[in-house]
Amino acid sequence: MGNQKLFKGSLQTIILKLLESNDKMYGYEITQKVKELTKGELKITEGALYPALHKLEADGLLDVEVAKVGNRLRKYYKLTESGSKETANKLAEMQEFLKTMQHLVNPKFSLE
C-alpha cells in the first residue's frame, strides 16, 4: 500500500457515499467499513476522519445522533437532504475524475 497519498482529497466523497448506502454510521464503523471494502488498501486515520465528519456536519451535510451502547458513546451520522444532493454531485465529480485519470495514465484502455 504505497498509494495512500492518491486518496488525498477523496475522503469527503467516500464518507458521503458510505452514508448514502448505509443510512447511518458512526466514525469507527466508517474506518472499519472502508478497510474492509478496500481490502486494507485504504486505512482512514482518526486525525483525518473526525475533522472531516465535523466539517461535513458544520456544512449542514450531515446530522448527528448520539447513542449510548452499554457504557460507550457513539455518534451516528446521517445525510441531511442537502447532504444527499451534495453526495450526488461529488459522486459525479469522482466518476469524471476517474475517467479522466484513466484516460491520462492509460489512453489505450480508456473507460470511454
Add this chain to the structure above:
Amino acid sequence: MGNQKLFKGSLQTIILKLLESNDKMYGYEITQKVKELTKGELKITEGALYPALHKLEADGLLDVEVAKVGNRLRKYYKLTESGSKETANKLAEMQEFLKTMQHLVNPKFSLE
C-alpha cells in the same frame, strides 16, 4: 471543474507517465499537454509543477537538459533509468487506486 482537489497526490505520477510517452518535455509543455489531454479539466499550476519537477530531479528520477530556443530558455526533462522503474511502480499503484476507488464509489460497475 470543481474536482481539482481530487488530483491531489497524483501529479508526480502524471508527470512521469507523460515523460514515459514523450521521451522529453519541458515544463510549460507539460502544463499544455495535460490541459489538452484532460480537455481543460486539470490545469497544472506553476507553483505545483516546478517544485514537483525539481523534487523528481533531486530524487534521481529525472535528468535535465537545458536548451536555448531563440533567446528563450527551456529545460527539458527526461526519465532516468531509475525514473523508468519508478514510473512503472507508480502507474501500477495508480491502476490499483483507480480500481479500488471505482469499487468504493460504484460497486456495481467495478472495473474488475
Add this chain to the structure above:
DNA sequence: AATGTATACATAATTTTCTAATGCATCAAA
C-alpha cells in the same frame, strides 16, 4: 492482577501538496 487488543471519541503538531499571487524575461501580433 496485569497486559494487550479492540472499540470509540477527540485534538495538536507537523508535513505534504496544492492554489493564488507575484516576478522576470522573450516574442508575436494587433
Add this chain to the structure above:
DNA sequence: TTTGATGCATTAGAAAATTATGTATACATT
C-alpha cells in the same frame, strides 16, 4: 505599444492529510 502567449521560478497561504497523543470502556489472555 501593449496585449497575450511562452517560459522559467518563488513565496505566502490554505487544505487536507499523517503522526502522535489523550481519554475511556470492554474483553480476552497470561
